[in-house]
Amino acid sequence: MLKCRTVWKKLAPLARSSSTLCRQNVKRTGLNNGRIPTCVPAANMSTGPGGLGGDNLKYTIMVGAACVGSLTYAYFLLKGDQKRYQERIEEITTRSQRSSKEEAATVQSEPPAVEATQTEAVPESVPEAAPSPEEPSPPAAPAEEPAAPAEAAAPSETTAPPPADEPVVEAPPEEAATPVAAPVVEEEPSPPSEPPAAPAELAEPAPAGPTEPAPAEPAPAELAESAPAEPAESSPAELAESAPAEPAEHTPAELAESAPAELTESAPAEPAEHTPAELAESAPAEPAESSPAELAESDPAPVVESAADSTPASLKVPSHSPYLLIGGGTASFAAARSIRARDPGARVLIVTDEPDLPYMRPPLSKELWFSDDPSVTETLRFKQWNGKERSIYFQPPSFYINSEELASAENGGVAVLTGKKVVHMDVRGNKVKLDDDTEISYDKCLIATGGVPRNLQVIERAGEEVMKKTTLFRKIEDFKSLDNVSRNAKSITIIGGGFLGSELACALGRRSTESGLEVIQMFPEKGNMGKVLPEYLSNWTTEKVKREGVKVIAEALVKSVTCKDDKLEIHLKDGRLVKTDHIVAAVGLEPNVDLAKSAGLEVDSDFGGYRVNAELQARSNIWVAGDAACFYDIRLGRRRVEHHDHAVVSGRLAGENMTGASKPYWHQSMFWSDLGPDVGYEAIGIVDSSLPTVGVFAKATAKDTPKAATEKSGTGIRSESETEDTATSPVASVTPLPPVAHKDDYGKGVIFYLRDKVVVGIILWNVFNRMPIARKIIKDGEEHADLNEVAKLFNIHED
């Protein structure tokens, strides 16, 4: 059709010009005739046919010649186009024939036929070649026709992505299919040619059909056509043409065994590991093997090399997982559990860059320090107050299944891939890329990457020596190293007065009584938990911390840190100097939003973290939970919470929503802290010391301590009533200090945090097992005129 139009376009001006010439001639003759009617006609009639004279004859001949010339030109143009078109179709059909034929024999027989057709006049070959490719690739063939001219240009582009993806370890699994291709390999000694040769190949289909060079270029199209056909067989063919014969022969041998395993693994799955270009061209639901095949083509040599060593690694990483959880912490585990509970037989893959299975963090700064077991750093077990011991790991290793078995396990399971970091996320393609360049595609994904501890700029600038003596506390390895340090060092300084800093200070302070270790805690606020507790309570707490054996330096801003004589010297802005052996920096958490850029996810500027809606969803198939999620709390507004129970609650909610629940964040999470044997509190909601507060206190008796609370209720886990995953017991107590019967003794009570006269946060100070009432008050969101009346609901005088 386009040809016709172009032809007509060419003809039209000629036609017009010729017609104007004709008209002009006619006019002239007419005029001439009109003017000299008498003498001319006779002359005209006598000389030329059709009443035309000599001049007119010339004009006629010119016009005629022009018409003939244009017609001839048009004809040749059309013919040439058609010929090129037919050649293209031939080329495509031979390729598809190659791919769809399972045996080498048939492949061999086809090319001669194809070759013959190609050299012949075009039209005859078309019907012959057309039917055969029709079967394997009906949808692709029509798509290919208009794309044919485009594809000529495409090859150079498509080869570019394949080399980029080249290092991908997928090559081995696909090359695994090469055993089938071995015979085909042998008959194709031609090495892969460069992409620029691709267009040239269009003109030279001559060298045996299957051995067409430019592997990358055929590959995408081939993929498209072979999509409905058997995947296993197609990839061998593709690989066969690309890989030089010799190396390819080696690989089939080693990869033969891996082939069946990999094929069976990925067979049920629906991977989507294509470069976007290929995706656009190829039909949906493409098998795993075909995609890496194209990647293998562009650079067979390195691929072959990497095949040997990367085969084991690629086998461990499944290429597809219906549920993919990025991050292996509390939120991720809670989500895994939720998914498994709601979707029977679900296959869940957790990818974590830590070497450990999912574990809970609170004991790392509390219970583990109070354990009597000298090997606690190895066992990571802690004793709860009811005597029951448990590990910080949520579940023992036998709970999880191997990632290789994930796809084939009958009832599904949870697999954990440790030591692998997700570096890139392709939201359009529903897949992620790991740091070893393997790709995993998913149906639903959870991002629960948590965060990394912040560091002080002064320490970072202070150099290597200082950094070596600094601990940023978060993981198991940090606990192990700090435990080691605490046994050997003479003085440890904790910078930071929040939850982690204060808890570590108390834990180390207890050790100081045994070992003579000096424990210093410094922070810019006026008292411990200065950003959480109202000032009077913060001061009270600081006194308690000091009683635990900690040297507290309040209102301390660090100016610089230097290392002198193997000791650290901390210079404060007000001139004070603190000499110590080791520093623990507990100055906050930086949420890990590395994937935001590649995934195109929004990052919150106020709170940090990925911005998600009330149902924890960032985009269609992506949820975020835990420390990294900045979510919309229907009651309390947008916030980001860095507590253990929130990780459990949000992880569980994300898991529910990933299995279709569509529930918003509604169940308010709580948190707790224990600072010494007689300071313990549970809290819920927004607990910010900058808000106005109303505190209702009773006098504390010896009964109102964290230890007493757990002993009475018989549960070693104070928060067991909340979420069964949280396992923490209050601080092991030494003989309780005698109750201070001072008027300003804040023994136990309830503190309400108000925002616009509505209670948005509650602290239960040394008052336990009343969290449900607190949760209800926050959920109601009512304005209460007298908060003393509200406090009555808590029965603070009772146990």
Added chain:
Amino acid sequence: MSSVRQEGKDKIIFVTKEDHETPSSAELVEEDPNDPYEERGLILPNGEINWNCPCLGGMASGPCGTEFKDAFSCFHYSKEEVKGSDCLEQFRAMQECMQRYPELYPQEDEKSSSKTSQDSTEESGANSTSASEQDSNTSQPDTESTAES
């Protein structure tokens, strides 16, 4: 008597026991039993089992989750006089699975409700078998031990 103090924006009230003896005048919003957002217990309002209940621990999500769900569902919907006596097969399958993971499902654990219900069903089964096989003493201890485990 209660004392009130104001420290800046913070109000501090000290109350004695007597101060709090009178019932509270604070009004709480009435709970909607069918609130879809609320966290539910073990049994949902429509009568189904909430597999995601924290009370179940990891039972429904572990390697033996499927077997546990089958057994517990059967027990829950059982209309027999001895509830769950028609679920022996499922419980047996569950126990077999759990025995393969002793780390996860310690055999001396008596806390899970499924175990107790299993015990009762096993016991009734054991009684019947022991009655029919009184002469073979070896089988009796076997059935008894399985009932106890």
